[in-house]
Amino acid sequence: MQTRRETLKHSAAVAGLLASTGLFPQYAQAFDKAAFETKSVAEAVKAMGGSAPVESKDVTITGPDIAENGAVVPLGVSTSLGNVKRMLLLVEKNPSALIAMFNVSPEVEANFATRSKMGQSSDVYAVAITNDGKAFFAKKEVKVTLGGCGG
Amino acid sequence: MRIRAQAAGDKATIRVLMSHEMESGQRKDGTGKLIPAWHIQDVTATLNGKVVMTAEWGPAVSKNPFLQFTIKGAKAGDKVGITWKDNKGDTRSDEATVS
Amino acid sequence: MHVNAVETRMKKLFFALGLIGLCAAAFAQKSSTDSIAEYRAMLQDGNPAELFEAKGEDLWKQKRGPKNASLEKCDLGKGAGVVKGAWVELPRYFSDTGKVQDLESRLVTCMQELQGFNGDEIAKTPFGKGEQSNVTALATWISAESKGMKFNLPQGHVEERKMYEVGKRLFFMRGGSHDFACATCHGQDDKRIRLQDLPNLTKNPGAGNGFGAWPAYRVSNGQMWGAQLRLNDCYRQQRFPYPLFGSEATIALGVYMGVNGKGGEATAPAIKR
Amino acid sequence: MNRKYQIALSAVVVALLTACAAPMPSSADLDKLTQDIIGRSFRAQGQAKLDRLSSDEDNLLCAEAERTGVPLDAKVTEAIEARNMKTIKAPADGKYLGDFKEGEKIAQSGAGKTWIDAEGSANGGNCYNCHQISKEELSYGTLGPSLYNYGKIRGALEPNSPVTKAITEYTWGKIQNARAYNACSNMPRFAHKGVLTEVQIKHVMALLLDPASPVNK
Numbered sequence: 001m002q003t004r005r006e007t008l009k010h011s012a013a014v015a016g017l018l019a020s021t022g023l024f025p026q027y028a029q030a031f032d033k034a035a036f037e038t039k040s041v042a043e044a045v046k047a048m049g050g051s052a053p054v055e056s057k058d059v060t061i062t063g064p065d066i067a068e069n070g071a072v073v074p075l076g077v078s079t080s081l082g083n084v085k086r087m088l089l090l091v092e093k094n095p096s097a098l099i100a101m102f103n104v105s106p107e108v109e110a111n112f113a114t115r116s117k118m119g120q121s122s123d124v125y126a127v128a129i130t131n132d133g134k135a136f137f138a139k140k141e142v143k144v145t146l147g148g149c150g151g
Numbered sequence: 152m153r154i155r156a157q158a159a160g161d162k163a164t165i166r167v168l169m170s171h172e173m174e175s176g177q178r179k180d181g182t183g184k185l186i187p188a189w190h191i192q193d194v195t196a197t198l199n200g201k202v203v204m205t206a207e208w209g210p211a212v213s214k215n216p217f218l219q220f221t222i223k224g225a226k227a228g229d230k231v232g233i234t235w236k237d238n239k240g241d242t243r244s245d246e247a248t249v250s
Numbered sequence: 251m252h253v254n255a256v257e258t259r260m261k262k263l264f265f266a267l268g269l270i271g272l273c274a275a276a277f278a279q280k281s282s283t284d285s286i287a288e289y290r291a292m293l294q295d296g297n298p299a300e301l302f303e304a305k306g307e308d309l310w311k312q313k314r315g316p317k318n319a320s321l322e323k324c325d326l327g328k329g330a331g332v333v334k335g336a337w338v339e340l341p342r343y344f345s346d347t348g349k350v351q352d353l354e355s356r357l358v359t360c361m362q363e364l365q366g367f368n369g370d371e372i373a374k375t376p377f378g379k380g381e382q383s384n385v386t387a388l389a390t391w392i393s394a395e396s397k398g399m400k401f402n403l404p405q406g407h408v409e410e411r412k413m414y415e416v417g418k419r420l421f422f423m424r425g426g427s428h429d430f431a432c433a434t435c436h437g438q439d440d441k442r443i444r445l446q447d448l449p450n451l452t453k454n455p456g457a458g459n460g461f462g463a464w465p466a467y468r469v470s471n472g473q474m475w476g477a478q479l480r481l482n483d484c485y486r487q488q489r490f491p492y493p494l495f496g497s498e499a500t501i502a503l504g505v506y507m508g509v510n511g512k513g514g515e516a517t518a519p520a521i522k523r
Numbered sequence: 524m525n526r527k528y529q530i531a532l533s534a535v536v537v538a539l540l541t542a543c544a545a546p547m548p549s550s551a552d553l554d555k556l557t558q559d560i561i562g563r564s565f566r567a568q569g570q571a572k573l574d575r576l577s578s579d580e581d582n583l584l585c586a587e588a589e590r591t592g593v594p595l596d597a598k599v600t601e602a603i604e605a606r607n608m609k610t611i612k613a614p615a616d617g618k619y620l621g622d623f624k625e626g627e628k629i630a631q632s633g634a635g636k637t638w639i640d641a642e643g644s645a646n647g648g649n650c651y652n653c654h655q656i657s658k659e660e661l662s663y664g665t666l667g668p669s670l671y672n673y674g675k676i677r678g679a680l681e682p683n684s685p686v687t688k689a690i691t692e693y694t695w696g697k698i699q700n701a702r703a704y705n706a707c708s709n710m711p712r713f714a715h716k717g718v719l720t721e722v723q724i725k726h727v728m729a730l731l732l733d734p735a736s737p738v739n740k
Contacts (some may be wrong), residue, residue, distance in 0.1 A: 030223040031238075036209035064289035066282055068445065068523050073467040074211045074292040091211065095177060099211045102220070107203035108196075109162070109221040115213040115293075117175055145286075145445065145662055170301045172472075214472035215298035233399045266699030282661045317660035342739045369658040408545040412556065415547075419557040422590040424582035427718055428649075428711040433589055435666065443652045479600040489636045491575055 007127055008138040020046040036098050041090050041125050041137075044098040048088055050135030056081075059138040061126035062113070070144040075145065077102070077126035087112055092139075093122035118144050134137035155159035156231045163225035163249045165196065167218040167233050170243075175210045190238055191216060197232040198222050225249050270295070288443055289523075299390055299467040299519035302474045306391025309384050313485055315365025324360035326353070326392065337396040338516050341504045343407040350413045352504045353389050354478045355496035361385075373495045377479045382495075386476045390465045393518040400515060401458055403508040410505065413498075417506025421451070426489035432503070445523065451507050458514010461507035466520040474519070477504060538663050538734065555734035569638035581606065585707035595706065610715045611696045611703055619691050619728050623738075626730030629723050630656055646718050648727055649711070656730065657737045666709065674732040675739040691732060 035047035045053050062076035077087045087102045087110055092115070102112045110128065118124075121143045128136045153168040169191065176188025190210040196203055203222055222231065227249050235245040268341055310321045310333070326336035327344070341352040347359055355373075362369035367381060375382040404412055421432045436451040449460030464477045475483075481500045485493050493500050528640045548556065567573050578586065581603050595603075632647025634640060650656060654664035656673075674680050679690035696703055699714035713719040719727070730736050 031207050036207070064285060064292055066285035066289060067285050068289050069470050071472065072293065074220075074289075076215075095210050096209060096211065098209055100209065101207045103205045105203055107198060107201075107223055109223060111221055112206075113217075113219040115217050117173075117211045117213055119177070127182075143285075153304060166296055168298055168301055170297055213469075215301060215467075217296040217298070219296070267680070286587045335725065359551075411547055416560055418590060419554065419586075420561070422586045423561075423578065425578050426571075426588050427716050429582055429709075431586060431589075431620045433586075434709045437589065438666075441664070441666050443524060443666065444662045446664075448666075457599070486637050486639065489571060490573060491565040491571045491573050492638055493565055497564035498560040502560065510696075 004105050020135070032101075035101070037096055039097060041092055041097050041127075042095075043127070045127055045135050045137075046087065046089055048086060048098070048101055048129060049133060050086075050088075050127065050129040051133055053135035053137040056128075056136035056138065059128050059136050060124050061124055061125075061138045061140050063124055063140060063142050066139075066143045066145060067118060068145055070120070072119050073116050073124075073142060073144070074113065075099075075124055075142075076111070076113035078126075079126075079128040079136070081110070081128055081130065083131045084110045084128045084139070085131050088127040088129070089114065089116065090125040090127065091116055091118055091122050092125065093120055094118065097125075118142065120144055152233060152235075152243055152245040154231060154233055154245055156225070156229075156247045156249040158225060158227050158229075160250050162221050162223050163229070163231070164221050165231055165233075167216075169218070169233075169235055170214045171214070171216060171235070171237065173210065173212055173214045173216060177210075184198065188238065190237050191235045193236045194218065194219070195232075195234045196222070197230075197234075198225055199230050200232070210242075264267045283445070290523075293521050297467055297519065297521040299394075299465070299474060299521060300467075300471070302387045302467070303389040303519065304391075305384075306387035306389070309388050310391065315361065315367045317364065319364050319366075319501035321357075321364060321388070322359070322477055323364060326356055326360075326508065328396065331487045333392055333395045335396055335399055337518070338399045338401045339403055341410075341413070341501050341508065342404050343409045345355060350407075350409050350498075350501055350505060352477065352496070352501045353392060354385055354476050355501060357385050357388050357392075358496060368423050377475075377482070377495075378473060380432065384476050384503050386465060386479075389476045390474055390519045395463055396516045397518070398515060400513050401508055401511045403512065405509060413502045413505040415503070416498070417502035421506055428489050430488040430506050432484065432488070451510065452509055454512070454514050457511035459511075459517070461504070461511045462514055462516045463518055463520035463522070465518050466522045468522050470523055475522075529682060570636065570640065570642040571638035578603065581706070583703060588707065600706040604703055607700045607706075607712070607715065608703035610698075610712075611699045612714070613692075613695070614624065619725065620696055620733055621722060621725030621727075621729045623726070623729040623733045623736035625723075626726035626728070626736070628731055629719070629727055631660070646723075648713070648719055648723070650727065653710075658740075659737065670731060671738060673738055674734070674736070679732055680734040680739060687732075691728070694728060694731060695724070698727060 033048065035044055038044045038047050042052065058081045059079045063073060067073040075089055077089050079087065084104050085105060089099045090097045091099055099116045100114055104110045123139045124142050125137050125139045155166045157164050172188040172189055174186055178186045179191065180186050188210040191208050194206040194208065203235050204220060229249040230246055231249060232244060232246045234242065236242040313320050323330045326333065327342045328336050337353055341350050343350050351359065358369045358372050361367040361372065372381045372385065405414065424431045435448050439450045441448045446474055451457050451458035451460050464480045465474060467474055478495055478500055481503055482493055561576055565576060567572060584595060584599060586601065622623050629648040630650035633644025633649045633652055637645065651660055651663045653664040655663040655669040658671055677690045679687045681687050700712045701708040701710035702712060711718055713724060730738055
């Protein structure tokens with residue numbers, strides 16, 4: 001296991017290392033700002049290169065039934081489908097629906113977890129986009145007892 | 152950053168905590184002015200220097216973000232690297248050894 | 251993660267699985283309390299307090315301040331430089347200052363004596379700013395080094411016993427515009443405010459669980475709170491005036507709760523709503 | 524043993540002796556010490572001034588009984604209740620019930636009187652912090668009894684009935700100053716301590732006693 005370290009101090013060295021692997025230049029064009037500004041689930045999926053999403057039991061969304069605090073809502077997306085290139089996590093009623101996008105490679109499982117802010121109770125979506133642009137989703141309702149966006 | 156990389160069978164679970172404000176862009180300051188969004192937007196994971204996962208995040212990912220994913224074929228002793236970049240161009244990288 | 255925590259979670263999981271097995275309808279009837287418990291359990295793995303622990307450990311070892319010294323010779327009560335187990339015996343009496351001190355006030359003493367910082371200035375700095383945020387990070391790491399250990403505050407010195415008695419008086423003191431005492435919310439078993447369970451801080455398990463959880467990461471604001479800020483915000487909600495950082499009142503309350511929590515397990519740094 | 528150690532050791536012994544020899548002060552001295560410590564430990568902040576630290580006699584008596592576990596003498600209890608009863612005033616216009624919808628807002632709000640609240644800003648009633656009230660609000664506390672169906676189960680929804688009149692007056696008094704009925708109640712004295720205005724109390728009354736209030740459905 002990683003021992004604790006001072007990130008700031010250490011970062012420069014690793015950054016140098018990564019730069020030498022040719023990793024850094026790819027950042028420049030990575031972030032798709034427009035997709036993260038779309039308002040609906042459908043628009044976001046489209047912006048991320050998926051067709052109209054179809055509900056599928058092969059996609060799983062995990063999250064709490066009730067979030068005590070909307071500032072931190074643990075959510076997970078996964079799928080048993082093969083040939084998946086992207087996994088999306090969305091919160092329908094947030095000001096922008098798209099929370100996170102994960103690019104799936106052969107080296108990782110199509111299974112990711114993070115935590116999201118939620119302004120109010122809402123359906124949350126996991127969407128899997130396949131290599132041929134098909135989109136499959138699963139959703140569940142998460143009730144928020146205290147909003148997390150307004151501060 | 153805190154990276155924990157734990158091998159089990161022929162894969163390793165990676166858990167990451169990152170220090171970041173993740174300002175949503177929805178909040179107002181004391182004078183009623185909107186505080187601009189400030190968030191991590193790109194995350195890259197490497198295994199022994201090779202990119203295995205990239206992600207894009209919006210401002211709705213929670214403050215001090217948590218990320219969990221699984222790398223296939225990773226074994227004890229392998230190096231897992233995580234790099235993030237935010238919308239102000241700030242970046243951090245760190246590395247952990249799979250145990 | 252601590253073994254007991256894993257065990258507890260496993261038990262919870264088996265319990266949950268059992269319910270599903272026995273009757274599927276139980277799922278639909280799951281109470282909001284169960285759902286909230288489930289939500290809290292989901293957050294346990296990956297507590298951002300770890301980020302503050304890492305910062306605190308570095309701060310302990312780093313040469314800083316006007317004297318360009320580390321804190322590695324700081325005496326937290328178990329001898330110079332001894333960190334492990336120090337937190338479960340604090341607050342305690344220190345002969346060099348002639349005072350009963352808690353972890354945070356003791357850290358300020360060390361930062362002043364060893365590193366040359368101005369302790370009064372640090373005490374006056376708002377929580378979360380400047381050297382105050384460093385004190386919190388240090389306290390986070392130091393408390394984590396005692397994780398799983400049992401509280402055992404010393405009561406051998408008369409000053410320690412006096413502070414317990416003062417703390418007890420403060421705990422029951424009613425005041426402010428609402429007549430609230432600490433005891434109003436934390437003097438009975440199995441009560442809650444809104445959906446928050448309220449530990450009974452007059453005895454175990456509440457005292458150990460409650461006192462032993464801070465410093466804690468608060469998900470509501472993404473801040474790391476030490477015991478001093480925890481008590482400060484209690485007094486705010488009691489509608490009292492502002493307790494000074496490291497004041498005798500807050501330290502006396504720490505002695506009262508810590509002694510009541512004797513034998514309870516240290517869980518800090520915890521994650522709270 | 525070398526001399527340096529001897530000196531060090533004797534210092535330790537002296538320190539130990541001092542610690543052991545120093546007697547524990549009397550309870551009265553500890554009360555005094557507590558007051559001194561309170562005087563040194565707080566500062567005024569915002570509207571939370573230092574006068575908030577002075578306990579009235581009712582609070583001193585109740586705090587001591589709770590700390591020591593020795594219940595108050597019946598006569599003392601009566602005296603506290605009588606003192607507080609005197610503070611209760613019937614509504615000037617004789618009307619006890621306001622708007623239950625406003626009452627719900629007041630019951631929900633925990634704002635007011637802290638050092639971050641602007642002076643003069645409206646105070647909440649903090650009701651849901653301690654009580655279940657309407658069935659819709661799941662986030663309620665348990666420090667006080669459930670108030671769900673408050674008027675209904677007391678048979679206090681019939682206008683002009685003697686029961687309704689009695690329950691209405693009791694509830695009015697209880698919200699104004701709970702310690703007129705229970706000397707050491709944990710409930711704030713909303714009117715006596717200026718936490719809620721008369722108009723606000725009428726709204727909360729309506730939440731509990733208006734037949735149309737969701738509480739009585």
